[in-house]
Amino acid sequence: MKITKINANTSIYSKRPVFAADDDDFDSEDEDIVVEDPEEDSVGEQIDDLSDAIEDVQDSVDEVEEDEVDIEQDVNIAGHYIAECERCHGIFISPVVESEQDILSIDGVCPICGKETQQDLNWVIRDKKEERGEV
Numbered sequence: 001m002k003i004t005k006i007n008a009n010t011s012i013y014s015k016r017p018v019f020a021a022d023d024d025d026f027d028s029e030d031e032d033i034v035v036e037d038p039e040e041d042s043v044g045e046q047i048d049d050l051s052d053a054i055e056d057v058q059d060s061v062d063e064v065e066e067d068e069v070d071i072e073q074d075v076n077i078a079g080h081y082i083a084e085c086e087r088c089h090g091i092f093i094s095p096v097v098e099s100e101q102d103i104l105s106i107d108g109v110c111p112i113c114g115k116e117t118q119q120d121l122n123w124v125i126r127d128k129k130e131e132r133g134e135v
Contacts, residue, residue, distance in 0.1 A: 078127035084120045088113035098124045 083094040083106070090112030096103060105120045 076127075077125050078130065080125050081121040082123040082125060084122055085110040085112060085117050086120060087115055087117040093125070094119065094121060096121060 077093055079098045081094040081096045081098065081103070082091060083096075084091050088110060090110060092111055094106070096106060103121055105118050107116070107118050109115065110117045110119065
């Protein structure tokens, strides 16, 4: 062991990181410390393990079943108001349906900006088939 005198004003630099030991590292003398030698496993064993893992993933992917598509095809938005947010001026379909009452605006959370705003009900969606009497 080589002992070197160091002046108190000298900085010490190390190429290796220095780690402090935890108290937990020295508490239990009964535990066996197992150090695995990375060269102990042969390359062939590592390839076999990797192949088994890939097969397990493939089996789990193969077992996935797709859900049946059950989407309602008749989405009727005719008669709904188109609203305009007074804050962000975003335009969206309102859940309010046209009725005999004259509604100019509603208050609520804008689906575009996410803020509590007043929304002007400016337009109504009309079905072209209804207008032509084809329904």
